[in-house]
Amino acid sequence: MAFLTTVISLSSISLLLSVLIILAEIRLNNYGDCTLDINDNDRVLTVKGGASLLATLSEQGIFIPSACGGKATCGLCKVRVIEGAGPLLPTEEPYLSEQERKEGYRLSCQVKVKQNLKLFIPEDLFNIRAYQTKITQIDQLTHDIKGLRLSLIEPESIRFKAGQYVQLYTRPYGNVKEKVFRAYSMASVPSDSKAIELIVRRVPEGICTTFVHEELKVGDTVQVSGPFGDFYLRGNANNLIFIAGGSGLAPIRSLILDIIEKDLPYQMTFFFGAVTRKDLYYLDYFEDLSNKHSRFHFVPALSSPAAEDSWSGETGLITDVVARHLDTDSDYEAYLCGSPGMINACLNVLNAKGITEDRIFYDKF
Ligand SMILES: Cc1cc2nc3c(=O)[nH]c(=O)nc-3n(C[C@H](O)[C@H](O)[C@H](O)COP(=O)(O)OP(=O)(O)OC[C@H]3O[C@@H](n4cnc5c(N)ncnc54)[C@H](O)[C@@H]3O)c2cc1C
Incomplete structure (x- = not known):
């Protein structure tokens, strides 16, 4: 009996405390x-x-x-x-x-x-706007990377600089009760102003990338806001170097396509690094581009090609590949996008080749 009375008393006290905490929270969080x-x-x-x-x-x-x-x-x-x-x-x-x-x-x-x-x-x-969009295409680019095309509904078009990004908003799904937003770089050209293309690599347990990879379907409406960012062309050198890994290809694609479309007179070399063949995508696309445009050179590289890859292209860490291709006395400007590790390693190589910090631009993600 004494035991039962103790249990009931303790339960009542803890119930009372919980109610008090909830009331205090409501009061404290009500800032009017x-x-x-x-x-x-x-x-x-x-x-x-x-x-x-x-x-x-x-x-x-x-x-x-x-x-x-x-x-x-x-x-x-x-x-x-x-x-x-x-x-x-x-x-x-x-x-x-x-x-x-x-x-x-x-x-x-x-x-x-x-x-x-x-x-x-x-x-x-204040010029940054929210856009309602509709997913019109989803492509599986690699085992963990998807390409999305979003048609703009309201407003109907967007102005941005090649290399910039938008924030993409999820909707609640599964155990994720709130909408979140994350940054994704535009992979398309600014002249294609009624739609945007994004490239999203899946992050294990990631809220937004799981939403994109598992929940998002063609025909869904999605909110984005933008454009943001200062990763855009400065163009103060004759030779432009682009280096990307994984989904870092997105803003680089936009920059390269924009330069080609505007017929700007730069020599361009794009180094695209991955571990094995299954991590590379858009290979035919960029090879085709380099065949059509003499000022554009494409250098895909694998750090550890698998035997079944039958890879005949460049092999080695992207830093070594870049180092092999660059002269020390040329007039370069560099644009990098990929993981922090890749970018930091490339910065060292570029500096060693005499490219000063003010000529190197990057987005790390
Ligand atoms: C300027 C900018 C542009 C970007 N553009 C792109 C783009 O074009 N394509 C693209 O795929 N991503 C891009 N990102 C990254 C993107 O914004 C998200 O951070 C990423 O997609 C993970 O979001 P998430 O909600 O799925 O993961 P979260 O729920 O935010 O993270 C879940 C867990 O994964 C870890 N994590 C987060 N990101 C990574 C990562 N990249 N690698 C390994 N672990 C991680 C976190 O530390 C956390 O523990 C960009 C980032 C920046 C800053």
Whole structure:
């Protein structure tokens, strides 16, 4: 009997505590309406408090660049907040330089809107729009890479620079209860303005890539926002080097096709690296392009070709292949896209060949 009384008492106490915690959470998270004063009274928005600044701005149609969708892992969503953001969080510290901290920069995904805020947003970000799109084509490019074509519904067309990216929004599926967004580079040319093409490599357990690879079907509608990013052509040298691995081919394809379409007078060499033949795609496509355009050269390379690959092309790490092809005295500009490991290794090779940092551009993912 005494045991039963103890169990009932403990259960009642824990129930009471749970109710108190829930009530406290509701009270604490209810920040009411807050004001966002943007660019010195240029735009003043009244918003509901409680969400991150990144999400709150996105709700208001102001899209801040972000690749990770709010997990504080990409560091792209910096915004200058001069009042109301609260203290800097440990999650923000790795992404902000001393100077940025002094100027009030914060990761907008980590700042929660709890009170009135004063902030500054670069004017060109106001041109970024949300687009409703329809999936019109899905291609299985390799065992873990899919190509998507999205037709724009509203607005009907998009303006972007070759090399830029969009944020793609998922819808809730399976155990994923909220929509998320991630960055994907446009693989198509800007002149094809009524559609965009994306190349998405599956990441094991990845929320967005599992959605794309398993849930998304032709005919589905999908939201994207953009364009974002500063990975676009500068064109200050005669020879352009492009280096890609995996889905990093996406923005490189857009850049190369745009240059060819505009008949710009650059010599171009595209190094596309993979481990085995099953990781390469668009081989015929780029070989065909190099046969048709004398200024474009294509160098696919495998680091560990399998016996059954019957590979007769370049073999070795992409860094070694690049090193073999480059002279030290030529006038180069380089565009790299792929994993952080590949890019860091290539930077060393390019530097050793005398290509200075201001002539090397990259997107790591
Ligand atoms: C500017 C930019 C452009 C990009 N363009 C493309 C593109 O064109 N095509 C493309 O496929 N991707 C691209 N990405 C990467 C993309 O934004 C996502 O990060 C990626 O698709 C994983 O998303 P997810 O939601 O599936 O994984 P998440 O749910 O975000 O991650 C799940 C887990 O996988 C890990 N993880 C995340 N990304 C990777 C990765 N790449 N490799 C290994 N592990 C990882 C995470 O650390 C986490 O533990 C781009 C990124 C940036 C910054």
